[in-house]
Amino acid sequence: MATIFYSEENLKFLLQEVHNIEEIFSRNYFSDYNSESMNIILDTAKNIASGMMYPYFSEMDKNPPEYTGSTIRVHSSVKPFLEKFAEGGWINASFPSDIGGQQMPFILFNACMFIFASANYSMSVYPGLTSGALALIYQFATRELYQIFAPSMIAGKWQGTMALTEPEAGSSLTDVKTMATPTNKGYYLIKGQKTFISAGDHDAVENIVHLMLARIKDAPAGVKGLSLFIVPKYRPDENGKLIFNDVNCTGCYHKMGYKGAPIAQLSMGEADDCRGYLVGEPNKGLSYMFHMMNEARINVGLGAAAIAGAAYQTSLEYAKERRQGRKITEKNPSVPQIPIIQHADIKRMLLKQKAIVEGSLSLIIQTGKLVDLINTSTGEEKEKCELFLEMLTPIVKTYPAEMGVVSTSLAIQCLGGYGYSSEFPVEQYMRDSRIHPIHEGTTGIQGMDLLGRKVTMKNGAAAKVYMTEIYKTIALAKQYPSLISYAEDLDKAAALWQEVTGFLIQFAIKGDIERFLADATLFLEFSSLICIAWQWLLQGIAVQNSINNSSGSYSKDFLEGKMHTLAYFFRYELTGIYALEKSIRGSDGLTVSMQENYFED
Numbered sequence: 001m002a003t004i005f006y007s008e009e010n011l012k013f014l015l016q017e018v019h020n021i022e023e024i025f026s027r028n029y030f031s032d033y034n035s036e037s038m039n040i041i042l043d044t045a046k047n048i049a050s051g052m053m054y055p056y057f058s059e060m061d062k063n064p065p066e067y068t069g070s071t072i073r074v075h076s077s078v079k080p081f082l083e084k085f086a087e088g089g090w091i092n093a094s095f096p097s098d099i100g101g102q103q104m105p106f107i108l109f110n111a112c113m114f115i116f117a118s119a120n121y122s123m124s125v126y127p128g129l130t131s132g133a134l135a136l137i138y139q140f141a142t143r144e145l146y147q148i149f150a151p152s153m154i155a156g157k158w159q160g161t162m163a164l165t166e167p168e169a170g171s172s173l174t175d176v177k178t179m180a181t182p183t184n185k186g187y188y189l190i191k192g193q194k195t196f197i198s199a200g201d202h203d204a205v206e207n208i209v210h211l212m213l214a215r216i217k218d219a220p221a222g223v224k225g226l227s228l229f230i231v232p233k234y235r236p237d238e239n240g241k242l243i244f245n246d247v248n249c250t251g252c253y254h255k256m257g258y259k260g261a262p263i264a265q266l267s268m269g270e271a272d273d274c275r276g277y278l279v280g281e282p283n284k285g286l287s288y289m290f291h292m293m294n295e296a297r298i299n300v301g302l303g304a305a306a307i308a309g310a311a312y313q314t315s316l317e318y319a320k321e322r323r324q325g326r327k328i329t330e331k332n333p334s335v336p337q338i339p340i341i342q343h344a345d346i347k348r349m350l351l352k353q354k355a356i357v358e359g360s361l362s363l364i365i366q367t368g369k370l371v372d373l374i375n376t377s378t379g380e381e382k383e384k385c386e387l388f389l390e391m392l393t394p395i396v397k398t399y400p401a402e403m404g405v406v407s408t409s410l411a412i413q414c415l416g417g418y419g420y421s422s423e424f425p426v427e428q429y430m431r432d433s434r435i436h437p438i439h440e441g442t443t444g445i446q447g448m449d450l451l452g453r454k455v456t457m458k459n460g461a462a463a464k465v466y467m468t469e470i471y472k473t474i475a476l477a478k479q480y481p482s483l484i485s486y487a488e489d490l491d492k493a494a495a496l497w498q499e500v501t502g503f504l505i506q507f508a509i510k511g512d513i514e515r516f517l518a519d520a521t522l523f524l525e526f527s528s529l530i531c532i533a534w535q536w537l538l539q540g541i542a543v544q545n546s547i548n549n550s551s552g553s554y555s556k557d558f559l560e561g562k563m564h565t566l567a568y569f570f571r572y573e574l575t576g577i578y579a580l581e582k583s584i585r586g587s588d589g590l591t592v593s594m595q596e597n598y599f600e601d
């Protein structure tokens, strides 16, 4: 098994040289942070990842969660990990210091999450979910509810979850049926079912705190009638004693990958005694969830890039060691075989993985920085950053997710037959990565979000902010002789993006919404290639600056490798936009006009 699961040099290069993390440290709110403390934090994260997470990566896969009849038994390493993780203050690290947090910038926290997820994605999900649930309680619940639930969550003793999905309400949250009946005792009575709830019940914690969407009796139909509730498995009585709250774990699904974390089926209110505590105002549940959605979707992209990155490192290490065949020009069989990394096709597969992983990670860091800028700015700057983030969110969720599957498949290919065998770790990476195009809104839903909501948002204001940033990068890149041709390619691609967008919007203007959104997934892929090319151009600028400054912080090989991968992305990947453009323009609504009965044999 590989000993390296991420590149420290790359992570620091992206944080410091490409995305100028110092700009975030210079904000008053983050004044406790600087590059020295950043290095210490990244080292601590690495130690946790290598000591407590990576050793269980394969073991957790081979010993998946099991339903016991009332709860889900998970791997014995989860409990001590959660306790240690909490002890280190990681669960509430990004919270304000006056409530016990460390005010850690999101950009830095996410860099640490990337390290954790690279080491063991399943393990990283447990505390990540608690942090997300905690953030919702902190932002929208009363102080009283925060006092009841937060301390044990911060201590890693209680698990947080996000409970939205129901058997009949997956992509369509409009159809959520779980009911909340008001009482005059300060709580609602919850009745319904949830499915696929990550870490929704397990035996590594004392209690589970669900942040659950439900419909208050007589609330409007659709998403406008959804409210957010805290629904614990056990509720504390007035003396703090935990009483079963009628949240029944009725089973768990057995997943193809990401097996270390369970997904629970839940049934609430079988004995009419499930209490839910309203968070914020009635009927605003989805808007509260949406508030967290950008960050949650960045986290999905992050998980996907982390898994693909670890698979890349494994295949890279293998390709350096595995000897097979000879140079194409060498006909003498007595000459020793060469390491497969010397074959052009293996280099192509490694380059593609590197381009996907490092391009994705760059976009993840860019969006993490935007979250920090939004949280520490006001007025026009805040609004601009918000629009920018809205535009990037479906891309930062989907590109790493979809391409992570491609990338991990290439890692398998580099290992040949060994890659296909469970004695080697890369097949697990591919299985683990397959969840990402599905959860937190499927790729289909993200495509419609980008084209149907984000592009048209505020009369195209978000798209304008995004394009302005891309053109800024192009103008800057044109000042470096070695980047001019890439800047010109991106210039052409950006113009094409506007043309294609204009072409599709015509259908919306004519009221043909079905046709407008029919190829939204293709449009998302088309947009993503341009967006990641922009991230690679930003990296190219940072490489040129590093060479010019000759500070010696980065090795020559590292910088050359970056330039080669930039070239790869523009020559092999960005060119895909021209085929996609042809399909989008020429599809003539083929998928809309296809009739169900035509699928019959």
Ligand SMILES: Cc1cc2nc3c(=O)[nH]c(=O)nc-3n(C[C@H](O)[C@H](O)[C@H](O)COP(=O)(O)OP(=O)(O)OC[C@H]3O[C@@H](n4cnc5c(N)ncnc54)[C@H](O)[C@@H]3O)c2cc1C
Residues within 6 Å of the ligand: 161, 162, 163, 164, 165, 169, 170, 171, 172, 195, 196, 197, 198, 199, 255, 263, 435, 438, 439, 440, 441, 442, 443, 444, 445
């Ligand atoms: C491992 C795992 C962990 C999960 N964790 C959680 C969790 O913690 N909390 C939680 O609440 N949920 C969770 N989920 C649920 C997850 O969010 C849903 O599976 C997802 O939203 C899709 O819903 P669905 O499975 O019902 O699929 P469906 O909604 O039935 O979708 C099936 C297919 O139809 C497509 N489709 C659906 N509607 C449309 C449409 N209008 N237009 C075009 N295409 C459409 C989809 O893109 C998809 O390809 C998890 C799921 C898994 C597998």
